[in-house]
Amino acid sequence: MATKSLEILIDEFNRLPGIGRKSAVRLAFHVLEMSDQEVERFSKALKDVKETVKKCSICGNFSENDICDICRDEFRDKNIICVVEDSRDIIPLEKTKRYKGSYHVLNGKIDPLNGMTPDKLNLKSLLERVAKEDIKEVILALNPDLEGETTALYLTKLLKTFDVKVTKIASGIPMGGNIEFADVATISRALDGRQEI
């Protein structure tokens, strides 16, 4: 018995990933309780993001300019490229403050069953960067799942034709994790990746 415009808003929230019908109802009712200014600000933020955010012409990361802040940053090492599946993955990597190179966003991973073939990835520009610029190392920071591993293998093969070091971030027991409850694949990886101390 919600009103029509409320029904529409509930549907809009329901369309978002991970928002079920019940959450959508809760969110829509919350909007009713927000002040006019708050709703206006939210509504504007949605439109602004679509209008201002485009993709960096170098790395494919989201950016408000033609070239993203990281690619423009003079203090970042342009000789290293960290390859990620998604722009989202850059946020946690940047949070570590350990990585000072540049990025390249693939916009997906090889997953033929879901129609993601290599030609749909932002690959051509990566190979161009490696071919034209003085790239010393390409770090593959792909998720350690079946599709991520496949993509890593595929990329390694392509990149090996250039004079560039290709590395992969380590996979193993997460910090604070428990060996007792880790799965076999993770423990195997942790063993394979063991390092001398």
Add this chain to the structure above:
Amino acid sequence: MATKSLEILIDEFNRLPGIGRKSAVRLAFHVLEMSDQEVERFSKALKDVKETVKKCSICGNFSENDICDICRDEFRDKNIICVVEDSRDIIPLEKTKRYKGSYHVLNGKIDPLNGMTPDKLNLKSLLERVAKEDIKEVILALNPDLEGETTALYLTKLLKTFDVKVTKIASGIPMGGNIEFADVATISRALDGRQEI
């Protein structure tokens, strides 16, 4: 390293109830992948709901008109009022299709520790309805928690001064629920509310 407008949108999502930082990031990135039309539609739905939805001058339910659809419906029994804490509660009650009376939305429950005193509830208009109209029964459909029970007691005391039947919806083991795992309070309620079959 999200762009500024993206950061703003993440914050907006993060402000919504039940949406943590991680979900907010996921939702904001999803918006980036939505089409312009979709974002425009979502943005509009937010503003529309604030502009068009007001409160019914009779029952306090959300409505696009001065008087809500339920209060305007000639086929609904205006002699029975079902009192709910929140407009949201009307949706599941209506879904049952068992109730054909009218509603009254309190907009909260008595919870002095959180500043909710009886004078902040939509109570005066309820008493006026009972005093002026030919109300036969007031059904209290409040949540069976401490504040809901307190509110029910308070309302019962006020309503008893009028010639009106005051009832309360049953509390007990939910359908499909399990007595083995039900808490003591629920089982006690179920026992108290037992009915002859």
